[in-house]
Amino acid sequence: MDDHTDGGGRAAATxxxxxxxxxxxxxxAATRLFAERGFERTSVQELVAAAGVTKGAMYHxxxxxxxxxxxxxxxxxxxxxxxxxxxxxxxxxxEDRLRAAAADVVHxxxxxxDDTRIxxxxxxxxxxxxxxAVRKERRAYHERFRGMIEEGQRTGALRADVPADIxxxxxxGAVHHLSTWYRPEGELSGAAVGAYFADxxxxxxxSPDAAR
Amino acid sequence: MDDHTDGGGRAAATxxxxxxxxxxxxxxAATRLFAERGFERTSVQELVAAAGVTKGAMYHxxxxxxxxxxxxxxxxxxxxxxxxxxxxxxxxxxEDRLRAAAADVVHxxxxxxDDTRIxxxxxxxxxxxxxxAVRKERRAYHERFRGMIEEGQRTGALRADVPADIxxxxxxGAVHHLSTWYRPEGELSGAAVGAYFADxxxxxxxSPDAAR
Amino acid sequence: MDDHTDGGGRAAATxxxxxxxxxxxxxxAATRLFAERGFERTSVQELVAAAGVTKGAMYHxxxxxxxxxxxxxxxxxxxxxxxxxxxxxxxxxxEDRLRAAAADVVHxxxxxxDDTRIxxxxxxxxxxxxxxAVRKERRAYHERFRGMIEEGQRTGALRADVPADIxxxxxxGAVHHLSTWYRPEGELSGAAVGAYFADxxxxxxxSPDAAR
Amino acid sequence: MDDHTDGGGRAAATxxxxxxxxxxxxxxAATRLFAERGFERTSVQELVAAAGVTKGAMYHxxxxxxxxxxxxxxxxxxxxxxxxxxxxxxxxxxEDRLRAAAADVVHxxxxxxDDTRIxxxxxxxxxxxxxxAVRKERRAYHERFRGMIEEGQRTGALRADVPADIxxxxxxGAVHHLSTWYRPEGELSGAAVGAYFADxxxxxxxSPDAAR
DNA sequence: GATGAATGAGGTTTCATTCAT
DNA sequence: CATGAATGAAACCTCATTCAT
Numbered sequence: 001m002d003d004h005t006d007g008g009g010r011a012a013a014t015x016x017x018x019x020x021x022x023x024x025x026x027x028x029a030a031t032r033l034f035a036e037r038g039f040e041r042t043s044v045q046e047l048v049a050a051a052g053v054t055k056g057a058m059y060h061x062x063x064x065x066x067x068x069x070x071x072x073x074x075x076x077x078x079x080x081x082x083x084x085x086x087x088x089x090x091x092x093x094x095e096d097r098l099r100a101a102a103a104d105v106v107h108x109x110x111x112x113x114d115d116t117r118i119x120x121x122x123x124x125x126x127x128x129x130x131x132x133a134v135r136k137e138r139r140a141y142h143e144r145f146r147g148m149i150e151e152g153q154r155t156g157a158l159r160a161d162v163p164a165d166i167x168x169x170x171x172x173g174a175v176h177h178l179s180t181w182y183r184p185e186g187e188l189s190g191a192a193v194g195a196y197f198a199d200x201x202x203x204x205x206x207s208p209d210a211a212r
Numbered sequence: 213m214d215d216h217t218d219g220g221g222r223a224a225a226t227x228x229x230x231x232x233x234x235x236x237x238x239x240x241a242a243t244r245l246f247a248e249r250g251f252e253r254t255s256v257q258e259l260v261a262a263a264g265v266t267k268g269a270m271y272h273x274x275x276x277x278x279x280x281x282x283x284x285x286x287x288x289x290x291x292x293x294x295x296x297x298x299x300x301x302x303x304x305x306x307e308d309r310l311r312a313a314a315a316d317v318v319h320x321x322x323x324x325x326d327d328t329r330i331x332x333x334x335x336x337x338x339x340x341x342x343x344x345a346v347r348k349e350r351r352a353y354h355e356r357f358r359g360m361i362e363e364g365q366r367t368g369a370l371r372a373d374v375p376a377d378i379x380x381x382x383x384x385g386a387v388h389h390l391s392t393w394y395r396p397e398g399e400l401s402g403a404a405v406g407a408y409f410a411d412x413x414x415x416x417x418x419s420p421d422a423a424r
Numbered sequence: 425m426d427d428h429t430d431g432g433g434r435a436a437a438t439x440x441x442x443x444x445x446x447x448x449x450x451x452x453a454a455t456r457l458f459a460e461r462g463f464e465r466t467s468v469q470e471l472v473a474a475a476g477v478t479k480g481a482m483y484h485x486x487x488x489x490x491x492x493x494x495x496x497x498x499x500x501x502x503x504x505x506x507x508x509x510x511x512x513x514x515x516x517x518x519e520d521r522l523r524a525a526a527a528d529v530v531h532x533x534x535x536x537x538d539d540t541r542i543x544x545x546x547x548x549x550x551x552x553x554x555x556x557a558v559r560k561e562r563r564a565y566h567e568r569f570r571g572m573i574e575e576g577q578r579t580g581a582l583r584a585d586v587p588a589d590i591x592x593x594x595x596x597g598a599v600h601h602l603s604t605w606y607r608p609e610g611e612l613s614g615a616a617v618g619a620y621f622a623d624x625x626x627x628x629x630x631s632p633d634a635a636r
Numbered sequence: 637m638d639d640h641t642d643g644g645g646r647a648a649a650t651x652x653x654x655x656x657x658x659x660x661x662x663x664x665a666a667t668r669l670f671a672e673r674g675f676e677r678t679s680v681q682e683l684v685a686a687a688g689v690t691k692g693a694m695y696h697x698x699x700x701x702x703x704x705x706x707x708x709x710x711x712x713x714x715x716x717x718x719x720x721x722x723x724x725x726x727x728x729x730x731e732d733r734l735r736a737a738a739a740d741v742v743h744x745x746x747x748x749x750d751d752t753r754i755x756x757x758x759x760x761x762x763x764x765x766x767x768x769a770v771r772k773e774r775r776a777y778h779e780r781f782r783g784m785i786e787e788g789q790r791t792g793a794l795r796a797d798v799p800a801d802i803x804x805x806x807x808x809g810a811v812h813h814l815s816t817w818y819r820p821e822g823e824l825s826g827a828a829v830g831a832y833f834a835d836x837x838x839x840x841x842x843s844p845d846a847a848r
Numbered sequence: 849g850a851t852g853a854a855t856g857a858g859g860t861t862t863c864a865t866t867c868a869t
Numbered sequence: 870c871a872t873g874a875a876t877g878a879a880a881c882c883t884c885a886t887t888c889a890t
Contacts (some may be wrong), residue, residue, distance in 0.1 A: 038336045040252035044885060055886085056851045065885065120392065121333055124250045159415075166408045169393055170386040177385025180332065196378045203371075204416030234874085256860060268876050271861070462760045464676035468864060479865085480872050489864065544816070545757055548674045583839075590832045597813025598806040604756065605805055620802045627795075628840030658853085680881060692855050695882065 023061045025051040027075065030068050035114035039069055039122040069122060070130045076115040077137045081144075083108060088144055094152040095202065101148065102171065102201050103194035109178050110190030117179040142168055149205070159207045171201050235273045237263040239287065242280050247326035251281055251334040281334060282342045288327040289349045295320060300356055306364040307414065313360065314383065314413050315406035321390050322402030329391040354380055361417070371419045383413050447485045449475040451499065454492050459538035463493055463546040493546060494554045500539045501561045507532060512568055518576040519626065525572065526595065526625050527618035533602050534614030541603040566592055573629070583631045595625050659697045661687040663711065666704050671750035675705055675758040705758060706766045712751040713773045719744060724780055730788040731838065737784065738807065738837050739830035745814050746826030753815040778804055785841070795843045807837050 020028070029051035033042040044065055048058050062068045087101035109116050126134060146168045152158035174197060182193065232240070241263035245254040256277055260267050274280045299313035321328050338346060358380045364370035386409060394405065444452070453475035457466040468489055472482050486492045511525035533540050550558060570592045576582035598621060606617065656664070665687035669678040680701055684694050698704045723737035745752050762770060782804045788794035810833060818829065 038252075041337075043883080054851055056888095057849080059886075060849065121336065124253070124333065162408050162412060166405065167412060169389060170409060170412055173386035173389025173392075174382040175385065176389055176392075177381060180385075180388075181381055193378065196374050197382060200374060200379060200382055200416040203418075204412040206415075255858080257858090266876055267861085268863085268878095269874075271863095272874060272876095277860070462676075465760075467862080478872060480867095481870080483865075484870065545760065548677070548757065586832050586836060590829065591836060593813060593817050594810040594833060594836055597811070597816075598809035600813055600816075601805060601809025604809075604812075617802065620798050621806055624798060624803060624806055624840040627842075628836040630839075679879080681879090690855055691882080692857095692884085693853075695884095696853060696855095701881070 022051075022053055022057055023071075025053060026058055026061065026068060027071060031072055031114050031118065034069065034072065034122060035117040039065075039118070039125045066125070066127050066130065069118075070126060070134075072115070072118060073126070073130075073134050076112070076119060077134065077141070079112075080105075080108070081137065081141055084141060084144055088148060093157070094148060094155060095157050095206075098148050098152060099198045099202050101145070102198040103191070105172075105175055106178070106194035106197045107190045109175050110182055110184070110193060113179050113182065113184070116176060120176050120179075142172065145172075152205070156207060158205045162205070167201075167205055171197075234263075234265055234269055235283075237265060238270055238273065238280060239283055243284055243326050243330065246281065246284065246334060247329040251277075251330070251337045278337070278339050278342065281330075282338060282346075284327070284330060285338070285342075285346050288324070288331060289346065289353070291324075292317075292320070293349065293353055296353060296356055300360060305369070306360060306367060307369050307418075310360050310364060311410045311414050313357070314410040315403070317384075317387055318390065318406035318409045319402045321387050322394055322396070322405060325391050325394060325396070328388060332388050332391075354384065357384075364417070368419060370417045374417070379413075379417055383409075446475075446477055446481055447495075449477060450482055450485065450492060451495060455496055455538050455542065458493065458496065458546060459541040463489075463542070463549045490549070490551050490554065493542075494550060494558075496539070496542060497550070497554075497558050500536070500543060501558065501565070503536075504529075504532070505561065505565055508565060508568055512572060517581070518572060518579060519581050519630075522572050522576060523622045523626050525569070526622040527615070529596075529599055530602070530618035530621045531614045533599050534606055534608070534617060537603050537606065537608070540600060544600050544603075566596065569596075576629070580631060582629045586629070591625075591629055595621075658687075658689055658693055659707075661689060662694055662697065662704060663707055667708055667750050667754065670705065670708065670758060671753040675701075675754070675761045702761070702763050702766065705754075706762060706770075708751070708754060709762070709766075709770050712748070712755060713770065713777070715748075716741075716744070717773065717777055720777060720780055724784060729793070730784060730791060731793050731842075734784050734788060735834045735838050737781070738834040739827070741808075741811055742814065742830035742833045743826045745811050746818055746820070746829060749815050749818060749820070752812060756812050756815075778808065781808075788841070792843060794841045798841070803837075803841055807833075 026047070029047055030042075033047060033050055036042075044055060044058065047065075047068070048055050051058075058068070062071065083104060084101060087097055087104065090097050090100075123131065123134070146164045149158060149164040149167055153160040153164060178193070182188075182190075184190075238259070241259055242254075245259060245262055248254075256267060256270065259277075259280070260270050263270075270280070274283065295316060296313060299309055299316065302309050302312075335343065335346070358376045361370060361376040361379055365372040365376060390405070394400075394402075396402075450471070453471055454466075457471060457474055460466075468479060468482065471489075471492070472479050475482075482492070486495065507528060508525060511521055511528065514521050514524075547555065547558070570588045573582060573588040573591055577584040577588060602617070606612075606614075608614075662683070665683055666678075669683060669686055672678075680691060680694065683701075683704070684691050687694075694704070698707065719740060720737060723733055723740065726733050726736075759767065759770070782800045785794060785800040785803055789796040789800060814829070818824075818826075820826075
């Protein structure tokens, strides 16, 4: 995943990779274009042109433009959920696992900025039912993360005077916001930002009683 | 400002306040509708109907739909900038001023969720030049906030091993994200969320050497 | 008349002459703008701005935008009719008078290219009744010119094997066309073109029997 | 070409010929309507209704209303250029070829009055780049015609004391003007007008020294 | 599987004109 | 005489989607 952004990025210059299956090409093009100019500003015509595909082909694989957007969401959600599951199930002190998970979320986000940009900016363009599905999975994701915090609060490693929910939303707000300001060509690597964010996050949550 | 949401909110039920000047009515309706269904999904027709105004009247005051969006941004920016200036210029220990400013930003945001929702979701719909203007003012805002953190770092009140920039973006990410999950009708008051956020934020930033 | 183009021309650079009466300023601005970008492409707003006048003022003096166009036509027609009357009523051999009239028409046209451009290009934008009035006067003008040719044909100075009507329309077609290609800043003066046109015209019409 | 006007003309009464391809139907309808009421007064709605086509279909083939106008110009230009090339390349005394070409231009124009009416009246509605293209081709056309005159001047068949340019513009002015006054239902046939015009034109240009 | 011409509803914007002040 | 806010009809154009081939 760390090298995921490429496909879209290079495609801009070199045209769609014609060896990829049609649905993948469409998904790549959609991710890039929706991130660049927004869902509404991207016409189906531009989309299929960027993917090197005809309109008919697109409607063969996707029921609608909305559906294509939904497919983008599904791919992102699947990836996020899978990664988090790994950290949640790992061994070791909860504080370490939380830090690792937090840093990874940042790193992954930075490697897939297009997805993140789309995620929040275009949620409201999803039809009602698909929106509900996305929100449900997203909530599950947050709850899994929250579960780790609560675990730390129970063991006394993390302060318990702040609701875990608040901490989760604060952290993911910051993560989501990355797509607004982070520039891959800048000085800070994704790993570096991840380290800082995880540090601030855990410093904020650390129990006053915990030893340093 | 604490009671700012009124006009728009109530207008949904009671119709536009016909005693207000036309541009104000349009601005209120636009804020509400853009937040509710997004800029792209709001037609000019719906807009003017909600404002109790004709299309021609709208184009008499605003050059385009984009321009109306920009006007919404200008109002929000002016408000934010003004409030922050107050805290930056106040007396007292930097840590206290920073906490107060952070809590206030949250509180204010919660009181104007519509504005925030629009702010980040629809930035990309602004025409190039207006987008630049908004970004410029927004950057100035961030820099002022960063300045307070740097002041704390210089005096030793705040840890200096994390770039102030990182702290700022992390915090504002969380604030911006409020519009995604905060519900005014829920249990948490804006003030309560503000207190928690400010607490986590400052705990994360507090210098290890500082006395508690 | 020879120096008529000035008002409009200079106004472009210096703004409307605010010492002129309002209707004149409107007429000048209209002539210039209608010629530059066409009647349809000129909005009433631009018109009044160019004339340094408010919309209300314009509607005080002119019933409609159409009416302003009509006023332009009236001014041109009056000028043309008056000049031709002079040549028709003059003394001397018909051939000389015809040549002088022909040359003068060209010269005058060249000095008022804007008017000519409007005349033919925007005729179809006039409302039915005003169009009829313009056509009527224009026909009278042509008939007066035709009368001079017929006079020459009766006296034997001009060939009679071509209908006078044909000769008239051929000549005025050429004159009207001037606005398409003539450039005041070019080498040919209006007088020079007038001389050439008159020469070709009369050479074409001269009776084979006439002495040279 | 002599029977070109039909399609459009009859279509007014019988409706669009639904066996013709959509672009042709649009071109016919556009030619007729632009000539009848002018480009600006013809709405896209009327246009597609007259062509028996939907708006979407029109925009499938033509980028804009302007583009449709341009297509009309292209068709006319192609036709004119082709015909003139024939006369220029023919054998025989230059005077005869010139007379034949002149008469043919008139005849052709009379057979396609709609095109001519549009040509000059709506030139200014073309976007800048397309206007330039039209002017360029038109200039080439004039230059070819001028070349024939110059040939006559070199051989002594035509008088050389009038610039060929002047003669060309005078003649084409008259031709263009035909759309203003010529009525197909009148007494004069296109051939008759062509003969008269060619006669006047050549009589005006004939060298005084040339034998009759 | 894939095509691309055609649909038609709906979008934003313009603009001549009116009218209360 | 003059203003300029407001009107409202109509303009051009876009675009997701369908369907005969």
